[in-house]
Amino acid sequence: MLLNCVVYQEGRKLADIDKREISDYLSRPGTFVWVALKDPTAEELAEMQQEFGLHQLAVEDARNGHQRPKIEEYGDSLFVVINTVEVVGDELKVGEVDIFVGRNYILTVRLRTEKGFQDVRARCEREPELLRRGSGYVLYALMDAIVDRYFPVLDAIETELENIEEQLFSGSHPRANIERLYYVKQKLTTLKHVTAPLLEYAGKLFGGRVPNVCSGLGEYFRDIYDHLIRINQSIDSARDTIATAIQVNLAMITIGENEVTKRLAGYAALVAVPTMIAGIYGMNFKHMPELNWYLGYPFAVGLMFGIDGYLWYRFKKSGWL
Amino acid sequence: MLLNCVVYQEGRKLADIDKREISDYLSRPGTFVWVALKDPTAEELAEMQQEFGLHQLAVEDARNGHQRPKIEEYGDSLFVVINTVEVVGDELKVGEVDIFVGRNYILTVRLRTEKGFQDVRARCEREPELLRRGSGYVLYALMDAIVDRYFPVLDAIETELENIEEQLFSGSHPRANIERLYYVKQKLTTLKHVTAPLLEYAGKLFGGRVPNVCSGLGEYFRDIYDHLIRINQSIDSARDTIATAIQVNLAMITIGENEVTKRLAGYAALVAVPTMIAGIYGMNFKHMPELNWYLGYPFAVGLMFGIDGYLWYRFKKSGWL
Amino acid sequence: MLLNCVVYQEGRKLADIDKREISDYLSRPGTFVWVALKDPTAEELAEMQQEFGLHQLAVEDARNGHQRPKIEEYGDSLFVVINTVEVVGDELKVGEVDIFVGRNYILTVRLRTEKGFQDVRARCEREPELLRRGSGYVLYALMDAIVDRYFPVLDAIETELENIEEQLFSGSHPRANIERLYYVKQKLTTLKHVTAPLLEYAGKLFGGRVPNVCSGLGEYFRDIYDHLIRINQSIDSARDTIATAIQVNLAMITIGENEVTKRLAGYAALVAVPTMIAGIYGMNFKHMPELNWYLGYPFAVGLMFGIDGYLWYRFKKSGWL
Amino acid sequence: MLLNCVVYQEGRKLADIDKREISDYLSRPGTFVWVALKDPTAEELAEMQQEFGLHQLAVEDARNGHQRPKIEEYGDSLFVVINTVEVVGDELKVGEVDIFVGRNYILTVRLRTEKGFQDVRARCEREPELLRRGSGYVLYALMDAIVDRYFPVLDAIETELENIEEQLFSGSHPRANIERLYYVKQKLTTLKHVTAPLLEYAGKLFGGRVPNVCSGLGEYFRDIYDHLIRINQSIDSARDTIATAIQVNLAMITIGENEVTKRLAGYAALVAVPTMIAGIYGMNFKHMPELNWYLGYPFAVGLMFGIDGYLWYRFKKSGWL
C-alpha cells in the first residue's frame, strides 16, 4: 500500500505527487522524493524498482522480508533493513522497515509493523534547515526514531526482571520464577538480534569512508551508534543478570529443600519418640513393674511429653523447626 | 560417475560433449565447460585433473572427501568445498560438494549426497543474461542453492526445540527432555561445523581483493554471506537456548523433587500420628482410665481422625499435598 | 546552577567573571575560561551553548543526562561524559560529569553528584607550570580525580566480597551468602558499566592521533588509562570470584544437606530399632518364653540399649552423627 | 644419538656422510644436508651448533626440551618445535621434535618419541621432483607427517566419548561416567596444547610474507594449516560436548535420585499403613467390637491387603513404583 509520495526541495515540501511522476523529479537538482509503502504487493515493489532503478537482490529482500538488520551499498545507493520491536500483550512483535536511499530519493517499506513514521515526517518538515541536507538526513531521522523506540521495550523487560529479582530471595514460587526468567531471556535474545547487527553496520556510517548519502552527517549517525551501544550493553548486562538469577534460584530451591528436610525430620522425631515409648510399655512381659504402678500411665505420657518438649526446645534453638 | 558435461557460450547451452573433448573447448573465448561428477572413482578424478590441469593437493582433497568447508585459491582457479546437510529420519546426513572453478570451466564433485543440482542448472539456463557472466556465476548459483537448503534443516531443529520448550515447564518427562536437548545440541553443532567455516571464506568473495572468477559478482556473493550470517546467528541463539533449557530442566527436576518430598512427608505424618496414638492405647498399664471407658475406642479413633483432619487442612493450605 | 566562572592566563587565575563576559575572553591568546555548572536548567545550558558555540547533539546529551561514558570529537572540541560513583548507604549512586573542552575553554556540568571538584581546581591553581598547558591539562586533572575516586568504591566491594568468602566454607547462612553475592555482583556490574567504556575511549587520548586539546599530554592520559585498566582487571577478577563463590556455595549447601540426611538417618535408626524390639515383645503369642522370664523386661530394655549403643558407636566412627 | 646424516643434490640422495663433513657440503649450491638426531646429548647438540652455526637460544631450547610448539625465525633460518602425541596404554604421551632449517640444511631432533620419521625420508626420496625444492619441502613433509599422526589420536578420543555418551542416558554408572568424562577432557586439553599454538604459527608459513625457506611452498603449508584447523575444530567441539555431558550426567543423577525417593516412599507407605492398622487393633480398649468378631482378624488383614492393593495400583499408575 502506498502511504505517501512527496517531493522536497531545499528542505521544504514541494508537492504530493503521483507515483508515476517520480522519475520526472529524480533528475531535478536540490530535490528529493520520499516515498512510503506499507506491506506492499510484489507489483508495487516492481513499479518502485522501475522508477528508482533499484537492484534486483535488494528488491527481492524487501519482497521476502524477514531479513536481519543490515546496511548494504549498491553502487551509490544504500539498502537498509531495520527491525522494529513492539510490545503486544506479553510478547514482542518484530516488524521490519526496509529503506532504499539514493542521492535524491528515499523509499521506505514498512512490513508487519503497527506504528508508522508520520511523526518522523512531521519532525523533518518542521526543521527545513536540517531536511535541506537531503535523503541522508531523512535516513538518520528514521533510524533515530526506530532506535529510540527500542528503549521503552528494554525498560519494560528490565522492570519485569527487577520484579522477578524481588521474588528471588523470598524463595517462594521457584517454578514461576524460573519460567519467567526463561521467557525474559528469550525476549532479550529477540531484542539482541534486532540491535546487535544494526550496531555493527551503524558503526560504518561515520568516521572513515562513509557511503555518499551519509557524508557530512557523521555526528548524527554517531549519535545513533551511541544509542545502540547503550542498548546492547544493557541487554548484555540483563542477560548476565538472568544467568546469575537462574543459578541463584536453583540454590534457593536447594536451600528450601534442605530446610524442609530438617523441619520434617524434627516433626518426625516428635512423633517417633512417643511411639517408641508406647511400644515399650505395650510389651507383654509378665514382670514390668511400671505397668502396675498406679501412676504408670501418667508417668509414661509425662515421659513422652518431657522428651518431646526437650527435643522441641533443641530443634527450635538450632533453627530446624 | 559423470553426470553432465556441457559447453556454454554467451550464456546459452552449446552442446553436451564427451569428457575427452573438454580440453578442445577450454581455449575458446566466451565459452565455458560445466562438468558434474557424483562419487567419482580415482580414475575419473585423474582424467579431470588432466583435462583441466587441476592442482594435485586439491584433487587429493576431493578424492579423500571429508574436508571441512573451504575456498582455496590455486593460481587463477578456485577449489571450493561445501557441505550439504540432509535430514534423514531423525539424523542429519552431511554430504560434500567439491567445486573446481577456473576462468572457463566449472567442475562439481558430489560426494555422499542424495539430492542433485539439476534445479540449479535449469535455473541458470533459464537466465542466459546472468549465465553469460561465466563460471563465477555458476559458482554463485550452486553455493546459493546449497546454502538455501540449510534453512529447512535449521527450521526443523528449531521446531523440535520449541516442542521441547513446551514440555519443559510442565515438569514431566525430565529424562526425555534432557536427552532430546542433548541430541538437538549435537545437531546444531553439526550444522555449525558446516556453516561457520563457509561463512568465514564467503566473506572473502566480495569487498576487497576477490578471486578473479568472482569479480563483478560481489553483490551476489554478499547475498550468500548474508544468508550464512543469518543461519549462524540462529544456530548460536538456539545453542544458547539449549544451554539455558538444560539449566531450567535441572531446576525443574529439583523443584519436582522438593514437592514430592513435601507431599510424602505430609502423607507420612497422616499415618504416623494415628500409629502413635494407637501405640499409646496399646500400652499395658493396669490403670489407664480411657481403656475402660465405654466410648474409649471411638474416642481414640475420633482423636486420630481429628488430628489427621487438622493436619490435612494445614498441609493443603500450605500447598504440601 | 553556575558554580564558577574563572579566566586563567599563563597558568594563573586572572579573574572571576560574569557568564556574559565569557565570549570576550575566548579570543585572547594564552587565556582559557573554566566554567563549572551543577544540575543546570535547560536555559543555563542554552546560554553556554551560545557563549561557547557548542554542538546541538552534545548539548542535548548534557540536558538529557544518563549517557554512557564517552569522549566525542566535535570539530576541534571534545565532549566528554564520565560517570561518578558514590557509596550511599548500601547502594552505589551513579552520577555524571559532562565536560566540554575547546582550545581555550572548559565547561564542566555535574549531574546528580554529591561531591564537587573544588579540590581539583585548588590543585590546578597550586601548580601553575602545569596549568599553563591549558584546558587539556584541566581535562586530565578532572578525569584523574574522578577515576581516583573509583578506587575506594572498588575497595569497599572487595572487602565485602572477602567477608562473604570467610563465611562461605563455614556452611552457615547459605541463603544470606547467596543474596549478598548476588548484590555484590550487581554493584560490580554497575562499576563495570562506568569504567569499561571510559577505558576504551581513554585509550584514544594518547599514542597515535590524539585530539588537539590533548596533544603533548600523552603521558598524563596514559596514566589515567593505566588506572582504568587496573580497575577493570580488578572488577573482572572479582566477578570471576563471585561466579566461583556461587558455585561453591551451592556445593556447600548440597554437602550440608547430605550431612543432615546422614545425621537424621542415624537418629532415626536409634529410635526405630527399640520400637521394633518393643513391637516383637508386644506380640500376643501364647508361647513366648521371654515374656515369662523374671528378667525379661530388663533383658529387652538391655537389648535395646545394647544395639543402640553399638549403632551409636558405628555412626560416630563413620562421621554420621 | 645421531640417526642419519645424508647429503641430497637436485632431489636425490648423494651420500651418507660423517657429521664432521657437514660444513664441507653446506657451501655447495643445489645441495642440502639432512641430519636426524634422537635424544641427543649436550655435546652432540654443541657439535651441530658449530657445524650449522645455530643460534644459542634455539640450541638451549632444544637442549632443555619441553617447549611449546613454535616456529621462530633466526635470521634466514627457522627453528621449529612440534609436539608428537602417541597413545600409550590409556594415556597420551607427548614427545617433541625440534627442527632447525636453513637454506641448505635441515636438522631434526627427536625427543621422547617412540616412532621415527623413516617413512618421511623414504617418501621424500621416492619423489625427487618435489625433494628438489630443498630443505623447505622436507620441513613440509615432516610437519605433514606429524600432523597426520594427530588424527588417529583424536579419533580414539572421540570414540571413547561416544562410548560414554551411550551410557549417559541409561543413568547407570554415573560415577564412572563422570570420571571418564573428566579424563577425556584432560586428554583433549593435552591435544589442544599441542595443536593450537602450531595452528597459529603455521598460518604464517603461507599467504603474506613467509620465511625464505618456505617460499614457493605456500599451497603445501596451507594444506597443513587446513588439517590443523580441522583438528582444532574437532577438539573444541568435543570439549563442548563434554561440558554438556557433565551437565547432563548431573541432571540424570538428580533424576535418578528423584525416582529412588519416590519408589522408597511408595514402599514405605505399603509398610506403614498395615503397621498403623495393626497398631489400632493392638489397642487395649475394653470395648472394641471388632476384636470379638469371629472374622475380626481376617477382616483386619483383609483391610491391610485392600488398602495396600489400592496404593500399589495408584503408585504403579503414577509411575512411582
Add this chain to the structure above:
Amino acid sequence: MLLNCVVYQEGRKLADIDKREISDYLSRPGTFVWVALKDPTAEELAEMQQEFGLHQLAVEDARNGHQRPKIEEYGDSLFVVINTVEVVGDELKVGEVDIFVGRNYILTVRLRTEKGFQDVRARCEREPELLRRGSGYVLYALMDAIVDRYFPVLDAIETELENIEEQLFSGSHPRANIERLYYVKQKLTTLKHVTAPLLEYAGKLFGGRVPNVCSGLGEYFRDIYDHLIRINQSIDSARDTIATAIQVNLAMITIGENEVTKRLAGYAALVAVPTMIAGIYGMNFKHMPELNWYLGYPFAVGLMFGIDGYLWYRFKKSGWL
C-alpha cells in the same frame, strides 16, 4: 636502601661509585651505570630522579608501588614494572620490581620482595661479550630471571591441583576438596594478574618498532615472551581444570547423597518389615489362630528373618547396601 651503584664499561665492571657521582659517568660513551635500590624512601627516589632525570609520573608510580605490570616509554627511556611472586607458607606473596632504563643507565627498585638479583648481576658480569650490549641486555637479564622464577610457583600450584584431583573421585572430603579448589583458583588468579599484562607488553619489545634500548636484542626478548606464553597457557589450562573439577565435585557429592539415601532406605526397610509383622501379631483379636500355635512365636520371628533375608539379598544385588 641503596644496594649497589656500579659503572660498567665495554661489558666489564669499572668501579663501585657513590650515588652522587652518577651524573658524572652518564655522559661517558660506552659506559653505563647500574643502580639497585630496595624499598627506597621518597628521598632516595627523589635523588635518583635528579641524577637520572626521570619523569615525575614514573617516579610517583615507583613511590606508590602496587602497580600492575607495564612497560612505558618516556621519551628515550623505559619504565618497567614487573611483579615477583614468592611462595610464603601456603600463600603467594606478590612483590614488585620497578626498572628505569635509559641508554646508559639502569635503575632497579625492589619493593616487598625477599629474594634479590645478585645472581643476575653475577651472570651478567661473567658474560662480558653480552653485557657489552648495554643497559638493554641488563633489562633482558632481569626480566628473564623474574619470569623464570614464576615456573616453580606454577609447578607448586599444579602439584597441589593434581593432589586434589586424586581425591576427587574417591568422593571423600568433598568439603575440603572444594575449599582447596577455591583457594588454588585464587592463587592462579594472582599469578595470572602478574603474568598476563606482562605478556602483552613483552610482545612489543621485539618484532616491529621497538624502544631504542631494546633494539638488537629482539631474539632475547622473544625468548621471554615465549616463556610468558607458556606460563599463561598453563594458567588458563589449570583454571579450566578447576572449573571442571568443581563441577565434578558437585556431581560426586550428589552421587554420594544418592547412595546414602539408597542405603538408608534399605536399612529402614529391614527394620520396618519386622515392626509391621510384630504389630500384626500384637493385635488383640480374640480369634487369631497363630497366637495359639505352639510354634507361633518362632514362626513370626522366622517370618521376620525370612523376609529380611530376602530383602537383604535383593538390596545387595542391586547395590543399595
